Amino acid sequence: MTSDTDPAAAHLRVGVARADITPPVGMRLTGTLREGASEAVDRPLTLSALALLGGRTTVIVLACDLIHLSPDEVAHLRRAVVERIGPADIFVNVSHSHATPAPPSAQEFDPETEADQVELAEVYFRGVVAKAAGICAVAVAGARPAVVGHGTGAVTVGVNRREVGPDGNLLLGENPDGIVDPTVGVVRFDEVGGRPIAAVVHYSCHPDVLGPKSGLISPDYVGAAREVTERLTGATALFLQGCAGDIDPLCGIVTGDDGVREADRLGTELGCEAVRVYQRLVEHRVRDHRVHWRSSTSNSSVTGWVYQDARHTDPVVASISTTVTLPLRELPAPDEAAAEYAAAVENLDAVRSQESDLPSRLRARRRVIWTRMQMEAARHERTLTVDVEVQGIRIGDLALIGIPAELFVEIGLQIRAGSPFRTTLVSGYTNGVLFYVPTAAAFEQGGYEIESHQNYLRPAGPTTEWEKRLVSTGLEVLADLNAEVTR
Incomplete structure (x- = not known):
């Protein structure tokens, strides 16, 4: 666990802002298993902006309670933000809750028979873009000198979902022997005087407790995790989804009224672990020297401590984005x-x-x-490729990596294992979502994720080399961030 930034120099300034993006009841939620429109709100959906201003660098982290966005939709959102606040490096992560509306790019509404839903979706997502630009401006305007600390804990609220059925085929079920990542990444931002600003909570698990038969609008377990974190820390909490392509909640996709209870239970566990880590990250006053007093009733001493202001170092704030061109299947x-x-x-x-x-x-x-x-x-008889953005953000010895895909958890673990940074948080679902990216080994097993490009309306899916190429590109971005001294 680390704590970075020099209060005297105050080179790092941090601001945070939030908007409510709950859609109207009656808007249909994502997924082709839906039997009707949404019926009620479990918890509000939120859009939160974290502004990091260091030297000449402005970084915005946007955490969105949405199922996904296309890279083109993210590009449009980024342009709107830059038009409002000026040049900035923008990291857009969606929580991937399945109890949220589908974006227009998903084409889930039939314009011939569902014109009302088409219009609702278009109006709703225009509102999301406008609110994103607005809260980014508020976060930047409210940025103040800050200190930052980061670290990790662990809790298991997810299970590998690639279960082999009796017939040998892959199910979206439960594989208790499969790989998961229990790591809870936490980043804490405080004002120099000690008041909390924001807490980032990073975890890798599908938020789909409330399955496709639920009529509730909800951030799923993410909402409970945020509420617990905010209630116990006083900081505005942002949730960043990790690499959850093959990870589902331990309780599974829940049908009936039990879903809300199970989502609250898992989110509370995650939030409590995040708070435990958070409390140890930033020290504004530390023990300096010990004093002794002679006991009045015995020949012994009582000791106590004198505290002083903690000393911190000024962090490097940097952002790097690179594009790798990858092949699609024949x-x-x-x-x-x-x-x-x-x-x-x-x-x-x-x-x-x-x-x-x-x-x-x-x-x-x-x-x-x-x-x-x-x-x-x-x-057209041509070989198809797709450009994939890999974005990295550095704050001292903390690094964030974002990739626009539903990455299998193993890919994130490989990038983190090779990172030169003390804390590295790898997020899929960032700056758009192309489709699932399985490991090379998973292609041999098959399963839903291998053909997910069809659901994402892509003519072809990734190849087995994507795992290796994304890991190597992620590590290259981390190496370049590590070489950054200033900008």
């Missing part, structure tokens, strides 16, 4: 892709003629959208 032949599209259209027509339930219509429509994208890409 597309089917054009005639094969056309046949898949034709079959999807035929199935959609059948589903509509049978007056099927909403989930069936949603899945059939999205299958048409994806097969059309795949067919059009296949007709």
Whole structure:
């Protein structure tokens, strides 16, 4: 655990602000298993901005209670923020709660039959962008000299979800022998005089206790974790999602009314561990020297301590973003892709003629959208690639790494293991979400995540080399951050 920053120099200034982004009840939430619109609010959804001003560098960390955003939607949000506050390096992380609305890029609403939901989504996400720009401006304007401390604890509220079924196929279930990451990363920001500013809580686990059959709008377990942290510290808490691609809550996806209780239970455990770590991170007054007093009733001494202001060092604040171009899987032949599209259209027509339930219509429509994208890409007969942003932020000997994908937990662990920094927090779900990125070994097993590019409306998915390339790129960014002295 460390504590960085020189109160006298006050080179680091920190501000925080928050907005409520709870959608209106009646707006449908994310997912193609939904049977209707949202019915009530469990807890408000929030958007929180942490402004870090060090030297000539302005870094904004945005923590959003959203399922995902596309890289293009993040680019639009970033432009809106920069137009409002000026040049800044912006790190946008979504909690990935499944009890939140889908962004327009997800195309989950049928413009022919759900025009009201299409309009709700567009209006809602325009509001999110506007609120993001607003709270970033408030956070920057309210930034004040600060000290920072960071460290880690551990709690297990997640389980590896890649379960092998009796038939040998992969289920989204529970694999208690699978890899998890129990690490709770905590970053504490205080005013120089000791008043709390913000606490960042980092953890790797899907927030999907409230599953696709719940009608509640909710941040899931993340909301309870934040509430506990804020109640016990007085700091504004931001949750950053880690690498949760193959990690689900220990309680599983809960059907019925038990979901809220289970989400609260897991979030409370996480929040309590975050608070335990938080309390040890920053010392504003420390023991200086000991004094002795002679006891009046015996030949012994009583000792006490004199405290003085703690001394801290000034942290380097830096941000680096790099783009790596990675290959996508080989597309089917054009005639094969056309046949898949034709079959999807035929199935959609059948589903509509049978007056099927909403989930069936949603899945059939999205299958048409994806097969059309795949067919059009296949007709061009070219090798597909995608540009992937890897962003790193340094605050003293703390580093944040952000990658726009649902990373398997093992990928984050590899990056952290090779980091030169004392504390390294690796986050998927940052600056957009492309699709799941499994480990190379997971491709051999198969399972839902391998074909997730279809749900994300990408014509093709990642290859087995993505794991190695993302780990190496993450480590290169960390090495470059480590070499930063000033900007």
